[in-house]
Amino acid sequence: MCGIVGYVGKGTATSFLVSGLSKLEYRGYDSAGVAVIEGGDLTVRKFKGRLANLASNIQTSPIKGNIGIGHTRWATHGAPSDMNSHPHLNSEETIAVVHNGIIENYLELREWLKGEGYTFKSETDTEVIPNLIDYYYHGDLFEAVKKAIKRLEGSYAIGVLSKNEPDKLIAVRKDSPLIVGLGEDQFFIASDIPAVLNYTRDVYLLEDGEIAIITNSGVKLFTEDGKSISKEVYHVTWNEDAAEKGGFDDFMLKEVHEQPKAIRDTMTSRVSMDHSICLDDLKLSKEDLENIDRVFIVACGTAYHAGLVGKHVIESLAKIPVEVDIASEFRYRNPLVTDKSLVIVVSQSGETADTLAALRNSKKIGAKIVALTNVVGSTVSREADHVLYTLAGPEISVASTKAYVTQVIGMYMLAMNFAETKGTLTSKELDKLKEELLDLPEKVELVLEDKAKVKEVAKKIYKENDVFYLGRGLDYALALEGALKLKEITYIHADAYAGGELKHGPIALIEEGTKVITPFTQDDLKEKMLSNIIEIKARGAHVIGICYEGTKGVEEVMDEVLYIPKTLGMFGPILGVTVLQLLAYYTAKEKGCDIDKPRNLAKSVTVE
Numbered sequence: 207m208c209g210i211v212g213y214v215g216k217g218t219a220t221s222f223l224v225s226g227l228s229k230l231e232y233r234g235y236d237s238a239g240v241a242v243i244e245g246g247d248l249t250v251r252k253f254k255g256r257l258a259n260l261a262s263n264i265q266t267s268p269i270k271g272n273i274g275i276g277h278t279r280w281a282t283h284g285a286p287s288d289m290n291s292h293p294h295l296n297s298e299e300t301i302a303v304v305h306n307g308i309i310e311n312y313l314e315l316r317e318w319l320k321g322e323g324y325t326f327k328s329e330t331d332t333e334v335i336p337n338l339i340d341y342y343y344h345g346d347l348f349e350a351v352k353k354a355i356k357r358l359e360g361s362y363a364i365g366v367l368s369k370n371e372p373d374k375l376i377a378v379r380k381d382s383p384l385i386v387g388l389g390e391d392q393f394f395i396a397s398d399i400p401a402v403l404n405y406t407r408d409v410y411l412l413e414d415g416e417i418a419i420i421t422n423s424g425v426k427l428f429t430e431d432g433k434s435i436s437k438e439v440y441h442v443t444w445n446e447d448a449a450e451k452g453g454f455d456d457f458m459l460k461e462v463h464e465q466p467k468a469i470r471d472t473m474t475s476r477v478s479m480d481h482s483i484c485l486d487d488l489k490l491s492k493e494d495l496e497n498i499d500r501v502f503i504v505a506c507g508t509a510y511h512a513g514l515v516g517k518h519v520i521e522s523l524a525k526i527p528v529e530v531d532i533a534s535e536f537r538y539r540n541p542l543v544t545d546k547s548l549v550i551v552v553s554q555s556g557e558t559a560d561t562l563a564a565l566r567n568s569k570k571i572g573a574k575i576v577a578l579t580n581v582v583g584s585t586v587s588r589e590a591d592h593v594l595y596t597l598a599g600p601e602i603s604v605a606s607t608k609a610y611v612t613q614v615i616g617m618y619m620l621a622m623n624f625a626e627t628k629g630t631l632t633s634k635e636l637d638k639l640k641e642e643l644l645d646l647p648e649k650v651e652l653v654l655e656d657k658a659k660v661k662e663v664a665k666k667i668y669k670e671n672d673v674f675y676l677g678r679g680l681d682y683a684l685a686l687e688g689a690l691k692l693k694e695i696t697y698i699h700a701d702a703y704a705g706g707e708l709k710h711g712p713i714a715l716i717e718e719g720t721k722v723i724t725p726f727t728q729d730d731l732k733e734k735m736l737s738n739i740i741e742i743k744a745r746g747a748h749v750i751g752i753c754y755e756g757t758k759g760v761e762e763v764m765d766e767v768l769y770i771p772k773t774l775g776m777f778g779p780i781l782g783v784t785v786l787q788l789l790a791y792y793t794a795k796e797k798g799c800d801i802d803k804p805r806n807l808a809k810s811v812t813v814e
């Protein structure tokens with residue numbers, strides 16, 4: 207979604223603005239712009255398309271000011287165009303605003319402002335904000351911003367500049383992420399930490415309703431009612447390299463290769479043969495667990511697919527009923543959440559609007575909330591009762607990979623911890639699981655070493671219009687994730703079906719040469735799945751299987767087999783997904799797609 211940056215200091219504002227925006231490109235965008243106060247006036251440059259358009263314009267005709275704001279826009283209200291790009295100005299062109307989020311009552315505000323004599327140039331919801339600030343401006347920008355935000359409904363992170371107070375940048379956050387970077391004699395705002403990491407590691411993580419006034423002499427923080435507050439500085443410990451490609455062609459490929467490390471980091475100090483599974487501050491007693499009426503796992507996209515694995519393992523190991531929901535459905539379907547429910551929200555970014563709403567709705571009812579998230583200090587992590595961090599490191603590519611595998615590891619750890627506490631597994635059974643779990647990073651490394659074969663298969667599918675994924679049990683969850691990866695980065699239509707559903711409709715789609723990918727990691731469902739494969743083969747399907755080394759009888763029925771090391775069925779998704787991620791990646795590469803920034807997609811979906 208949109209990215210925001212801002213700069214106040216002694217340097218040239220645009221050098222940070224452009225570099226900061228480039229670090230936010232992963233969020234997805236279709237236009238970019240800046241506003242800088244230069245010689246007491248507001249200079250605005252904004253263009254549809256890639257950030258490179260803006261950067262080359264500024265290179266040809268530099269802007270000299272030391273205070274500015276910048277934005278990458280992911281279109282919601284109005285098509286991508288120069289005019290709809292941010293920053294937006296008030297009618298008199300004295301105030302500039304960048305905004306991430308959605309102003310839900312903008313039509314009503316727009317009509318009212320028109321009645322007050324204001325004019326509008328764009329189709330965006332954002333343009334009401336500078337005009338509203340102008341309406342309330344009587345010589346004090348902070349007062350005007352405070353009054354204006356009281357009229358806004360929806361979500362916003364905004365940066366505001368005014369030529370009437372040319373040394374001041376005001377930033378406000380509500381339901382959209384925003385941080386303030388604290389450098390030496392220079393200060394920054396940004397939607398995400400990587401934007402400022404070249405400049406500082408010390409940041410304030412703004413909370414909802416907080417306002418920052420930033421000048422050359424420092425940062426002052428206030429509540430939305432204008433009460434001065436102080437806040438702890440958050441020191442970023444992860445390395446800047448973590449947000450760079452490090453020799454790989456694309457972030458996605460780099461992140462897939464980081465999976466062994468991400469899994470190890472996520473298990474460190476939590477899984478060991480010497481002690482019980484430790485889940486940081488999440489310590490539920492046997493009684494707590496027995497009192498839980500139901501577990502709800504709520505998430506979107508890939509995180510939802512990790513939740514499907516979670517349902518399977520929590521139910522089978524800990525014998526607790528689990529419902530898994532897509533957050534945007536859950537929030538509007540009045541689910542039977544009670545104060546005895548445990549709601550696990552899963553979110554890489556910790557900022558996904560629907561997941562956050564599901565968390566808040568459940569919290570109001572009194573349910574206990576556990577967040578499984580990757581971003582320290584994210585909104586989800588701050589609002590949950592307990593946080594279990596996936597330690598995948600920054601994930602830049604829009605297509606989620608290492609975050610997914612660590613979310614699944616998080617689910618295994620939760621299920622094993624619950625099972626141990628409830629006594630539904632013997633210590634011998636638990637030890638076996640732990641042993642296998644601890645071996646997974648090495649096995650993922652072996653899968654990665656075998657990528658040449660995956661590349662060959664990619665060459666056979668990149669020209670397809672449709673690819674199908676078929677699986678049973680955990681392989682169905684895996685099939686869903688494989689299909690999502692393929693469609694989002696290759697734009698090939700991909701659908702996943704449960705093997706047993708074939709005869710209820712999907713088999714009608716199979717014809718001579720149809721490519722069908724079948725994860726085949728669930729030994730207990732092997733015979734059933736083989737029957738499904740034989741049925742589709744009989745109708746001409748070209749079957750690509752993902753099987754454990756040494757699996758008998760598969761080469762006879764499958765056209766291609768991609769082998770993975772043997773593990774317990776429960777852990778099959780970790781190894782299987784690595785193959786499916788590589789397959790999607792190399793297929794996109796064959797097609798020449800922009801893998802890290804797929805069309806129409808944003809990394810962090812901070813609006814509904």
Ligand code: M6R
Pocket residue numbers: 506507508509552553554555556557558561604605606607690691694807809810811
């Ligand atoms: O940050 P989140 O985990 O909450 O994001 C959820 C989805 O938007 C995300 O997983 C999306 O489906 C990815 N693009 C999938 O690769």
